[in-house]
Amino acid sequence: MSSVFIDARNLLCPMPVIRTQDRVAGLQPGELVEVLCTDPGVVYDIPAWCRMRGHEVCNIEEQEYEITITIRVGDKG
Amino acid sequence: MMQQRKAVALISGGLDSLLAARVVMEQGVHVEGINFFTGFCVEGHTHAIRKKERTRPQRNNALWSAEQLGIKLHLVDIIDEYKDVVINPKHGYGANLNPCLDCKIFMVNKARAWIEANGFDFIITGEVIGQRPMSQRKDTMPVVARDSGAEDRLVRPLCARNLPPTLPEKEGWLDRDRLYAFNGRSRKPQMALAKQFGFEDYAQPAGGCCFLTDKQYSVKLSDLWSTRGKRDYDLDDIMLLKVGRHLRPRPNFKIIVGREEGENRFMEGYRKRFTHMISSSHTGPLVLLDGEDINRDDLALAARLTARFGQGRDAGLVTVEVHDKGVMQNMEVVPMPTEQIPADWYL
Numbered sequence: 472m473s474s475v476f477i478d479a480r481n482l483l484c485p486m487p488v489i490r491t492q493d494r495v496a497g498l499q500p501g502e503l504v505e506v507l508c509t510d511p512g513v514v515y516d517i518p519a520w521c522r523m524r525g526h527e528v529c530n531i532e533e534q535e536y537e538i539t540i541t542i543r544v545g546d547k548g
Numbered sequence: 549m550m551q552q553r554k555a556v557a558l559i560s561g562g563l564d565s566l567l568a569a570r571v572v573m574e575q576g577v578h579v580e581g582i583n584f585f586t587g588f589c590v591e592g593h594t595h596a597i598r599k600k601e602r603t604r605p606q607r608n609n610a611l612w613s614a615e616q617l618g619i620k621l622h623l624v625d626i627i628d629e630y631k632d633v634v635i636n637p638k639h640g641y642g643a644n645l646n647p648c649l650d651c652k653i654f655m656v657n658k659a660r661a662w663i664e665a666n667g668f669d670f671i672i673t674g675e676v677i678g679q680r681p682m683s684q685r686k687d688t689m690p691v692v693a694r695d696s697g698a699e700d701r702l703v704r705p706l707c708a709r710n711l712p713p714t715l716p717e718k719e720g721w722l723d724r725d726r727l728y729a730f731n732g733r734s735r736k737p738q739m740a741l742a743k744q745f746g747f748e749d750y751a752q753p754a755g756g757c758c759f760l761t762d763k764q765y766s767v768k769l770s771d772l773w774s775t776r777g778k779r780d781y782d783l784d785d786i787m788l789l790k791v792g793r794h795l796r797p798r799p800n801f802k803i804i805v806g807r808e809e810g811e812n813r814f815m816e817g818y819r820k821r822f823t824h825m826i827s828s829s830h831t832g833p834l835v836l837l838d839g840e841d842i843n844r845d846d847l848a849l850a851a852r853l854t855a856r857f858g859q860g861r862d863a864g865l866v867t868v869e870v871h872d873k874g875v876m877q878n879m880e881v882v883p884m885p886t887e888q889i890p891a892d893w894y895l
Contacts, residue, residue, distance in 0.1 A: 481814070483787065486625070488611070489624075489625050493625075519608070519611040523614060523620060523621060524620065
């Protein structure tokens with residue numbers, strides 16, 4: 472399954488979470504979303520938001536200055 | 549069986565809104581949270597950028613609060629709409645460029661529209677009479693309820709017993725006797741209630757949760773408005789006011805000097821938008837130039853300042869890489885001695 476990509480680089484929290492929230496609202500359960508970020512706060516905030524909304528964090532990949540978080544959309548919205 | 553009522557709580561990430569939501573949840577109401585992002589929220593921003601702040605939790609406190617409460621949180625970007633609140637506050641500013649009363653009215657009004665669109669019954673805020681000098685006074689509480697259009701659907705559970713009964717109390721959705729009568733600036737009642745509910749490690753931001761209450765930030769925003777000749781901003785403007793040292797050596801431009809690695813890295817994202825420079829002969833900060841009609845003399849001055857804030861500050865000559873209008877050139881400059889930098893250049 473192809474994934475939806477969100478470029479949230481140079482955005483500071485909570486903007487990456489808001490971009491993710493707004494994009495996920497139009498997706499179906501099971502779809503994958505990749506969020507590319509530079510704010511280190513996302514490794515706390517996006518998983519917290521996912522727990523709250525019933526989405527699954529599949530992977531967090533941290534490179535030197537960039538973080539990619541992969542989410543599987545849940546069915547609770 | 550009685551219908552379960554639904555309320556939305558304005559969640560800032562601070563203790564009061566956390567408690568207010570919990571007090572209402574205790575009475576069997578379904579509560580969801582809403583958090584409005586204005587762009588000026590202290591939340592997350594410089595904490596995430598600056599390395600020296602890394603010992604603090606980088607979490608978003610509104611998300612943390614909602615998790616503690618076990619409720620759904622709706623994060624809403626209001627950056628564009630909020631401009632009018634900042635630029636034209638009907639009720640004026642506080643000590644700095646903080647339009648606290650207009651801000652509260654605006655947010656409660658947004659929450660009112662949200663409950664109407666989502667079939668919720670009322671709004672909860674963590675306001676306490678006397679807690680804040682501008683927006684949380686006995687005489688301004690009714691103004692917020694009236695001007696937001698929320699009227700008696702706005703419940704302040706922490707000080708409700710000091711205020712007239714609201715619709716949820718009159719209708720029996722909430723038991724007034726189980727609401728509170730907090731008053732004044734003391735935080736002790738809230739801390740005692742937090743203990744009772746088992747909340748620990750909650751955010752206690754010194755100086756509030758908004759950059760507009762900060763004197764230095766307000767000075768920089770005023771400078772931005774006055775030098776551009778109009779009271780306007782975009783998100784990048786207000787983000788950059790939170791980062792680096794800002795010096796205005798000439799009316800037509802200012803420089804933004806990264807103070808550490810985290811800020812330099814954040815500012816790198818703005819290199820395409822701004823003329824920028826960095827020392828290539830010595831370790832030093834990234835410097836952005838924000839202004840108009842920047843000529844070669846301005847660039848030379850900025851390069852001397854760039855050299856001053858780097859490791860070459862005591863060197864005879866420093867090479868500064870200058871990127872202007874898509875062209876890179878090296879400038880050999882003498883670092884500007886600290887004592888020659890007028891204090892009023894610093895914003």
